[in-house]
Amino acid sequence: MRISFLLLLGLPSTICWAARHPDPVPGIDWDSFGFGLNGVQTDAMWLDRVDAVSGEYSTDAKRCLQTDQSITLSPAATVFNYGQVLFEGLKAIRWPDGSIVVFRPTDNARRMQAGAERFCLPPVPEATFCQAVEAVVRANARWVPPCGKGALYLRPLLMGTGAALGVKPSSESTFCIYCSPVGNYFKGELKPIRLQAVKGYSRAAPGGAGAVKASGNYAPAFGVQRLVRARGFDEILCLDAKTSSALEEAGASNLFVVFRNGTLATPTLSTATILPGVTRQSIIDLARDELGLEVIEGRITLDDMKESVVEAFCYGTGACITPVGEVSIDHNDEGMEDESIVFGEEPGPLTKQLYRMLTDLQTGTDADLCAKYRHWIHQIDP
Ligand SMILES: *Cc1c(COP(=O)(O)O)cnc(C)c1O
Numbered sequence: 001m002r003i004s005f006l007l008l009l010g011l012p013s014t015i016c017w018a019a020r021h022p023d024p025v026p027g028i029d030w031d032s033f034g035f036g037l038n039g040v041q042t043d044a045m046w047l048d049r050v051d052a053v054s055g056e057y058s059t060d061a062k063r064c065l066q067t068d069q070s071i072t073l074s075p076a077a078t079v080f081n082y083g084q085v086l087f088e089g090l091k092a093i094r095w096p097d098g099s100i101v102v103f104r105p106t107d108n109a110r111r112m113q114a115g116a117e118r119f120c121l122p123p124v125p126e127a128t129f130c131q132a133v134e135a136v137v138r139a140n141a142r143w144v145p146p147c148g149k150g151a152l153y154l155r156p157l158l159m160g161t162g163a164a165l166g167v168k169p170s171s172e173s174t175f176c177i178y179c180s181p182v183g184n185y186f187k188g189e190l191k192p193i194r195l196q197a198v199k200g201y202s203r204a205a206p207g208g209a210g211a212v213k214a215s216g217n218y219a220p221a222f223g224v225q226r227l228v229r230a231r232g233f234d235e236i237l238c239l240d241a242k243t244s245s246a247l248e249e250a251g252a253s254n255l256f257v258v259f260r261n262g263t264l265a266t267p268t269l270s271t272a273t274i275l276p277g278v279t280r281q282s283i284i285d286l287a288r289d290e291l292g293l294e295v296i297e298g299r300i301t302l303d304d305m306k307e308s309v310v311e312a313f314c315y316g317t318g319a320c321i322t323p324v325g326e327v328s329i330d331h332n333d334e335g336m337e338d339e340s341i342v343f344g345e346e347p348g349p350l351t352k353q354l355y356r357m358l359t360d361l362q363t364g365t366d367a368d369l370c371a372k373y374r375h376w377i378h379q380i381d382p
Contacts (some may be wrong), residue, residue: 014178019382021100021141033183035318041254042152045069045137046132047162050270052121055174057128069178071161078160078170079206083158083216086115090278091151091182092137092380093292095145095364100155102378103317103362105133107278111199112158115212121158129156130378134176135378143181148363150183153318157210157215177342185319190347190355192232192325193314195250197302198224200242205275208382210248211272218252225251228330234315237327239302240273248273249298251323254280257309258350259298263297279315279358282376286357290369306341311348312353320323320362322348366374 024030032038044065047057051190058064078084088108094100106247109129116123121126123130136154137144144152156177160170201224204210210217223234236249248267249255254277256266264287267274285295305312306329312324329339346354360366370377 006105011050020098021094021144021380023142024094024144024146025142030145030181030183031152031187032179033145035153035182036120037180038125038182040143040181041069041085042140042143042179042181043067045179046136047071047174048132048176049056049172049174050122051228052160052169052171052173055173057122057123057124059128059131061131061139063285064132065135065139068193070339071174071176072090073161074111074163076163076165077197078162078164078168082160082167083214084119084121084170085157085215086112086121086213087158087215088154088156089215090133090154090156091317092144092154092179093151093363096147096149097364098142098381099364100141101136101362102137102279102380104134104376105130105159106281107281111213111276111278112156115214116158118209118212119160119214121160121173124158124175126158132156132175132177133376136179136341136381138382140179141380141382143179145183148184150181152179152180153182154194156350179247185322188234190321190323190352192323192343192345192347194232194326195235195237195324196228196231196233196328196330197237197239197247198212199239199334201236201332203238204246206273207273208241208273209276211269213275221251227289230337233328242269245301245303246274247302247305249275250314250322251313253277253322255314255324256280256283256329257305258311258348259304262350263294263296265298265300266349267300270297272273273373279317279320282358282361283315283321283354286354286361291350291353302327306339309341310343311351312343313347313351315358320359321351323351 014041162170178303
């Protein structure tokens with residue numbers, strides 16, 4: 001439902017009609033929300049099933065928004081049998097001025113298009129993707145948490161839903177966006193996490209699908225994730241498939257390191273084994289253009305980490321920036337003792353600075369920065 005309020009602004013003669021987003025649902029303990037479904041049933045999701053050859057995705061919110069948030073599919077759908085499915089993740093945030101914004105949604109749209117190309121699904125046009133995002137946020141605006149208390153996390157999915165036994169692309173494609181309110185990842189101060197790299201385990205191999213947000217990239221990590229968590233670590237650090245010596249990613253987020261000389265570095269996308277994060281690119285841009293830092297996208301090894309790295313952090317839409325306090329290396333069958341690189345209990349100064357900048361920008365709390373990067377901010381009309 002859309003509610004309009006009459007706002008009287010400035011001089012009595014300038015009366016303007018301004019639509020406003022609905023207030024957040026009352027009586028909710030938003031502070032108790034983590035990154036999850038939080039027991040909330042939101043109001044609507046986007047669902048559009050099209051013929052994979054001749055079909056065009058709809059932009060008609062009346063047709064695609066539905067309150068029933070379930071999908072009925074044949075067990076023969078390619079999404080189940082052959083993993084023909086991609087996902088995205090982005091957040092809608094309520095700003096202090098009452099507006100609701102989404103951060104760089106066209107980047108998510110383009111990334112999903114790249115995945116669709118690889119997975120032989122008809123790509124969703126950028127404009128259609130953004131219109132669907134807007135419609136879902138608008139329909140669920142009362143589930144966007146109050147300013148400063150988290151976000152409405154949007155999860156677009158693109159999948160093959162035609163039923164067929166043969167190993168081939170689906171005859172039907174489904175574009176869906178569901179959403180869930182999530183809390184701030186960090187309730188107070190940034191808390192460094194402990195990573196463990198397990199040699200012999202890798203997330204993505206050269207030539208594989210590591211550079212696209214393919215759902216099938218995640219379940220294969222669950223076993224080793226469980227292993228490192230049972231050992232008391234928070235997350236896995238992924239190493240390159242060929243040599244187990246270069247850093248790639250941490251769980252489902254990108255990785256950054258700060259060298260002793262102040263240079264910021266992150267693994268290069270040129271290996272095509274790294275997911276090109278929207279947050280990753282934002283951090284690179286902010287570090288270069290706002291802090292004047294040298295930023296290297298290259299090959300970073302565990303030895304570099306041992307010898308000359310003074311700070312490390314991971315970043316992604318889910319958790320924003322997560323400082324890394326320690327990196328442990330399990331040499332697995334190389335017959336060496338585990339090693340540990342400790343950065344400490346406190347996040348490094350650059351980690352804190354970049355976290356501040358990015359959250360100020362995303363939450364609308366630094367007017368100057370927001371004005372400068374307004375091309376990253378996608379405002380949702382009420
Ligand atoms: C989604 C994801 C990221 C982070 O991407 P953002 O666009 O910044 O959210 C990083 N690594 C992996 C493997 C991911 O799936």
